[in-house]
Amino acid sequence: MKPVLVSGMQPTGRLHIGNYLGALRNFVDLQNSGDYRCYFFLADLHALTEGPDPKTLEANIVNLAADYLAAGLDPGKVIIFQQSQIPAHSELAWILNTITPMGELERMTQYKDKAARAAANVNAGLFGYPVLMAADIILYDAAVVPVGDDQLQHLELTRTLARKFNARFGRTFVEPKGLLTKTPRVMSLKDPLRKMSKSEPESCLFLDDEPEEIRRKIARAVTDSGTSVEYDPERRPGLANLLELYGAITHMDPATVAKEFAGEPYSALKTRLAEAIAEHLSDFRKRKKALLAKPGAIMKIVDAGSKKAAAIAEKKIALVKKKAGL
Ligand code: TRP
Numbered sequence: 471m472k473p474v475l476v477s478g479m480q481p482t483g484r485l486h487i488g489n490y491l492g493a494l495r496n497f498v499d500l501q502n503s504g505d506y507r508c509y510f511f512l513a514d515l516h517a518l519t520e521g522p523d524p525k526t527l528e529a530n531i532v533n534l535a536a537d538y539l540a541a542g543l544d545p546g547k548v549i550i551f552q553q554s555q556i557p558a559h560s561e562l563a564w565i566l567n568t569i570t571p572m573g574e575l576e577r578m579t580q581y582k583d584k585a586a587r588a589a590a591n592v593n594a595g596l597f598g599y600p601v602l603m604a605a606d607i608i609l610y611d612a613a614v615v616p617v618g619d620d621q622l623q624h625l626e627l628t629r630t631l632a633r634k635f636n637a638r639f640g641r642t643f644v645e646p647k648g649l650l651t652k653t654p655r656v657m658s659l660k661d662p663l664r665k666m667s668k669s670e671p672e673s674c675l676f677l678d679d680e681p682e683e684i685r686r687k688i689a690r691a692v693t694d695s696g697t698s699v700e701y702d703p704e705r706r707p708g709l710a711n712l713l714e715l716y717g718a719i720t721h722m723d724p725a726t727v728a729k730e731f732a733g734e735p736y737s738a739l740k741t742r743l744a745e746a747i748a749e750h751l752s753d754f755r756k757r758k759k760a761l762l763a764k765p766g767a768i769m770k771i772v773d774a775g776s777k778k779a780a781a782i783a784e785k786k787i788a789l790v791k792k793k794a795g796l
Pocket residue numbers: 476477478479480513516602603606607615616617621
């Protein structure tokens with residue numbers, strides 16, 4: 471049997487090019503490798519920790535499912551599902567909560583960052599977020615979890631919890647390994663020292679931006695007062711970000727991209743980068759528009775995937791309860 475691979479994204483708004491290069495494109499490549507039994511889900515229970523408006527959350531769920539499908543995830547090859555449709559995620563998270571030391575959660579840097587930023591909405595769900603994530607993964611006996619480096623600490627906790635449960639109740643769970651993507655962090659177009667973020671739309675390239683918007687935003691991207699195109703992330707971070715983006719889209723390394731543009735003005739790089747991105751995403755945009763014209767059909771696919779995932783999850787949670795004496 472092929473190893474199981476599980477990953478998910480939160481339906482918290484429009485995806486940008488960083489989410490695509492760092493996660494979604496990788497999901498599609500992993501699917502097409504044929505090396506894994508893949509489960510890709512919509513982490514809507516996780517999204518609740520941000521306190522979204524219900525109508526917005528509902529729309530974001532459909533939108534993220536459309537992103538998955540438009541990017542090339544194929545329900546004939548992988549299982550695409552919605553976390554909240556499968557009660558076993560919440561049940562297992564509760565059981566894992568009871569073996570999770572408070573100290574482990576207090577150490578989580580993502581929690582500390584979020585708590586510092588969102589002082590008004592530091593709910594217990596934000597604190598327990600990594601436990602639910604562990605449940606998402608070990609419920610399916612995942613061996614492999616593609617994640618960004620910001621999630622590695624959560625994955626380490628997942629391994630710890632699997633090990634602890636096994637030690638206490640007998641061998642039940644697989645300890646998963648993280649699969650890191652090589653993609654560089656995509657930085658803000660206006661402030662290349664900060665990560666690209668959807669909260670600043672003018673510094674952010676959304677996946678479904680029209681070519682005209684992509685061109686406009688890249689034309690206004692911050693560079694520096696130099697004139698020669700060179701790859702120097704330390705001293706010329708804005709230019710480096712554009713070279714890295716170009717490299718990620720065209721599968722070239724950024725230093726090679728810089729050589730290709732040597733002697734040309736920054737504007738040439740910007741124009742060609744905008745063209746490369748618009749072109750790379752052109753099928754995606756078309757497919758996504760067609761999908762969103764029929765939101766009911768999108769959710770049918772998700773519902774069918776959720777039924778398949780539920781069948782597997784229910785067996786596992788029954789075993790877990792038995793082991794724990796419930
Ligand atoms: N926390 C992940 C993120 O923000 C999303 C996520 C939730 C996830 N559960 C998961 C990713 C399980 C991989 C596996 O990116």
